[in-house]
Amino acid sequence: MRTPLSLVKVGDCLASDTFNSFGLLILAGNTVLSSDDIAKLHLHHIFDVDIVPKYDDPHEYATIDEHPSSKRTEPAAERFEKVKASYQVAIDGIKELFNGAKTDGTIREEAVTSGFLPLAEQVQQEKDVASLLIALNTKDDYTYQHSVQVGLISYYIAKWLGQSEEEALLAGKAGYLHDIGKCRIDDAILLKPGRLTVNEYDEIKKHARFGYEIAMQSGFPEPLCLAALQHHERLDGSGYPDQLQSDAIHPLSKIVAVADVYSAMISNRVYQNKKDLLFVLKEIHRCSFGELDPVVTQKFINNMIPCLIGKKVLLSSGEFGTIVLIRLTDYFRPLIRTGERFIDLAQRTDLEIEAVYI
Structure with a gap:
């Protein structure tokens, strides 16, 4: 009304x-x-x-x-507790899938559905995706949390692109399983607390083919299998494992690629601290010029940027403020309110946002 x-x-x-x-x-x-x-x-x-x-x-x-x-x-706190419980179910589910794939070489579709579907159902009404992902994120079990986050983000992106619920769930499951091939990578490499050697990085890159093999042997739809294989491919041919370009990359793989980059950058890893939210969105925007699909990336940013309105920020001047307006012409230089005055970062090019507080 x-x-x-x-x-x-x-x-x-x-x-x-x-x-x-x-x-x-x-x-x-x-x-x-x-x-x-x-x-x-x-x-x-x-x-x-x-x-x-x-x-x-x-x-x-x-x-x-x-x-x-x-x-x-429903009170926000109660709703978040339900989401958090479903998130943990998804993490426990992907752990079991990793262990099963490592032992048997295959995974069961029912196990994927029971792990991911409850979370997808719980988050359908959530609008502030940026805050939700950061609130759920912890320092533990990066590989498993990353899989759950990529599944969740892929689901959201597909919905934002106007896809049906069935298509969005396929995207979510593709993201959920995109790294399943890492079950065949030695933990000493996966959990190494430092930079990988060239040989170690070459070993890590094998997870894409391993994931494709596991998904195919398990009888999953080809687009999901290709997402496991291609989520590190880039439009300019700089990715792996096949240096594919542009239209040679499956559309679902392009969705999972954006979700994968975002989740990796907002997460704490053994060798890298998470990046600030605005920094991550800027980097994804930069990658849309040649690396990540520009349509998928733009849709993602268009839906994530409004989440910043009302968020507290720290400026390079040391002042704290609140984002009150974001312009379509420049996402990353919003209008900030500090106390009783407003600072337009589009005009104050000497100032930067140092941190966004969720």
């Missing part, structure tokens, strides 16, 4: 995503509004919003599950 902002109250729930005049997401649908949220809407000159109607009759709907706002009003 469209409601004038002057009549909106704290505790009201948004029925749909709310965008500003630049077409950027300000608040996601399902948000239960706080006073800060309402102030943000005023700041962006939004005059009315779509509010979930409130019903006087508690029996207006037959069951809680059928109530259109039942998921929207």
Whole structure:
């Protein structure tokens, strides 16, 4: 129900995503509004919003599950605990798949579905993907967490590209299994706390072919198998294992490639600390000019950048502020509010964002 902002109250729930005049997401649908949220809407000159109607009759709907706002009003903390539990199920699932593939050389599709599907179902309503991934991330079990994250991100990207739920789930499973070939790589190399030698790196690169073989022998659809083989290929031919270029790379592999790069860079690894969120998005944007598919990358960035609105940042001047506006013309130089004043980084080229706090 469209409601004038002057009549909106704290505790009201948004029925749909709310965008500003630049077409950027300000608040996601399902948000239960706080006073800060309402102030943000005023700041962006939004005059009315779509509010979930409130019903006087508690029996207006037959069951809680059928109530259109039942998921929207679930406390964020409870919702996150459910996501976190499903995330752990997915991690435990991929561990079992790695062990099974190492022993038997194959994996069961039912095990993939039972590991990944509960997580996909839990995150369908989540809008702030950037915060969600960072909140779930820990320093433990990088290989397994990375597989789960790439599956989750691939699922989101496919949905953002307008693919059906069935296609998105295939993308998610492809991401979930993209590194399954690492089960055949010695742990001494996988977990080495330092730079790999040339020979060790050559050994690591074999995981792409190993993963393809395991997926094919397990009877998975060819696009999923190709994603395991090609997720390190690059449009300019600089990738591996076959130095494929452009259209020779399967579309699903291109989705998984973007998800793989993003997850790797936001994660702590034995030889590398995670990178700041904005730095990672800048790097992925750079890679869209020749390495990563530009359509997939642009869609990914377009959906991740709005997550930054409302986030706290540290500027190179030492000041702390909040991102209040991101322009389509320059994603990475937003408008920052510090106290009572605004700093436009598009104009203040002497300043940089040093860190984004989720």
